[in-house]
Amino acid sequence: MGQFEVVHYGRKKDNIKSPDHLGLEAAKKVQRFHSSFALYKETPLVSLKILSRALKVKNIYIKDESYRFGLNAFKVLGGSYAIGNYIAEKLGRDIDELPYRTMISREVKEKLGDITFISATDGNHGRGVAWTANKLKQKSVIFMPKGSAAERLENIRAEGAEVSVTDLNYDDAVRLADCYAKKNDWVMLQDTAWEGYEDIPAWIMQGYTTMAYETYLQLKEVKPTHIFVQAGVGSFAAAVQGFFASVYGEDRPITTIVEPDQAACIFQTAKANDGRIHPVKGDMNTIMAGLACGEPTTVGWEVLRDYSDNFVSCPDYVAAQGMRILGNPLNGDEKIIAGESGAAGFGFISEVLRNQELVWLKRELQIDENSVLLFFNSEGDTDKESYRRIVWDGLYSRPIL
Numbered sequence: 380m381g382q383f384e385v386v387h388y389g390r391k392k393d394n395i396k397s398p399d400h401l402g403l404e405a406a407k408k409v410q411r412f413h414s415s416f417a418l419y420k421e422t423p424l425v426s427l428k429i430l431s432r433a434l435k436v437k438n439i440y441i442k443d444e445s446y447r448f449g450l451n452a453f454k455v456l457g458g459s460y461a462i463g464n465y466i467a468e469k470l471g472r473d474i475d476e477l478p479y480r481t482m483i484s485r486e487v488k489e490k491l492g493d494i495t496f497i498s499a500t501d502g503n504h505g506r507g508v509a510w511t512a513n514k515l516k517q518k519s520v521i522f523m524p525k526g527s528a529a530e531r532l533e534n535i536r537a538e539g540a541e542v543s544v545t546d547l548n549y550d551d552a553v554r555l556a557d558c559y560a561k562k563n564d565w566v567m568l569q570d571t572a573w574e575g576y577e578d579i580p581a582w583i584m585q586g587y588t589t590m591a592y593e594t595y596l597q598l599k600e601v602k603p604t605h606i607f608v609q610a611g612v613g614s615f616a617a618a619v620q621g622f623f624a625s626v627y628g629e630d631r632p633i634t635t636i637v638e639p640d641q642a643a644c645i646f647q648t649a650k651a652n653d654g655r656i657h658p659v660k661g662d663m664n665t666i667m668a669g670l671a672c673g674e675p676t677t678v679g680w681e682v683l684r685d686y687s688d689n690f691v692s693c694p695d696y697v698a699a700q701g702m703r704i705l706g707n708p709l710n711g712d713e714k715i716i717a718g719e720s721g722a723a724g725f726g727f728i729s730e731v732l733r734n735q736e737l738v739w740l741k742r743e744l745q746i747d748e749n750s751v752l753l754f755f756n757s758e759g760d761t762d763k764e765s766y767r768r769i770v771w772d773g774l775y776s777r778p779i780l
């Protein structure tokens with residue numbers, strides 16, 4: 380059976396600056412920008428009451444990002460906000476002065492001239508970048524890692540991008556995109572940061588706070604006791620973590636970062652705890668394609684390091700199990716279509732709460748009958764063939780000992 384490993388950081392109480400760049404006021408500004416899009420509609424926050432009873436917790440909430448802008452994943456929030464900020468900066472304006480209508484106007488296009496945005500992606504980020512570039516009547520070039528799903532490639536191509544699958548892993552595809560950007564004077568629009576490349580990734584991370592802010596409003600008076608966020612480079616997790624840490628301070632929910640054991644770069648960095656980033660190299664064979672990243676984003680790691688309580692590394696079958704449970708709800712609960720990366724956080728907990736051998740982990744995560752658990756379904760069935768093989772045919776089931 381695959382191994383579960385956890386690194387427990389707990390609360391830090393020393394003088395750490397509140398992550399207000401991801402907090403309420405920052406998120407309101409981001410949401411103002413996104414809500415100017417004709418397609419904008421907040422995504423559902425689903426409460427799985429019957430399942431909570433069965434799993435002996437108080438409530439389970441799932442923010443369902445499969446509904447975001449008709450793109451089946453949350454990622455477009457980041458790419459669009461970064462492009463918006465890039466354009467605002469070029470025009471010497473504030474992004475509040477660039478609502479969607481203005482941003483896609485002929486006047487703005489004439490001022491900007493032709494721009495090519497370039498990025499590397501496992502699918503969702505590239506689709507968001509291509510979608511936004513398309514709306515702006517600009518070009519996009521997208522590189523994908525080897526083994527990328529044909530459906531994800533076609534979805535990017537359908538947005539007018541020049542897209543190709545490389546024979547590289549995610550991190551090397553990012554480096555290749557960066558070389559092309561430098562050589563051709565294109566705009567590198569990557570969702571991961573490194574020393575000297577921070578502005579755009581920081582805007583992308585901020586862009587994701589729309590999702591956290593909507594959740595906060597939808598929860599009304601309810602405060603979750605626990606949040607579980609899956610991580611690739613860690614930008615998505617840091618946006619969620621930063622928002623709730625800024626809003627709740629010391630009373631924030633216990634937050635756990637979930638990664639596949641084949642690509643657990645944030646887990647390894649947390650485990651080493653030596654002030655350095657610890658990349659994972661190689662093919663990173665995991666069904667959670669969106670999480671198959673070997674190098675944590677520097678701007679996200681700083682937030683996760685200071686505020687997250689736990690970091691876990693877990694086997695692929697938890698994501699598959701999460702997809703099956705969410706897609707086949709108990710009577711009275713809503714159905715949620717979650718892709719491999721989308722189901723990771725929930726799948727991990729469904730295993731912890733159902734497998735007697737993992738009681739130790741439930742205890743370590745401090746989950747009991749009063750717990751209110753919050754998850755983010757970050758993608759729907761972005762690879763439908765794989766979705767059916769997992770949900771219909773039962774691929775990647777828990778190994779029987």
Ligand SMILES: Cc1ncc(COP(=O)(O)O)c(C=O)c1O
Pocket residue numbers: 452454501503504570609610611612613614615616669670672720721757758
């Ligand atoms: C569906 C999905 N969930 C989660 C993530 C993780 O986001 P990040 O790379 O910012 O950690 C990704 C990244 O591509 C993704 O596509």
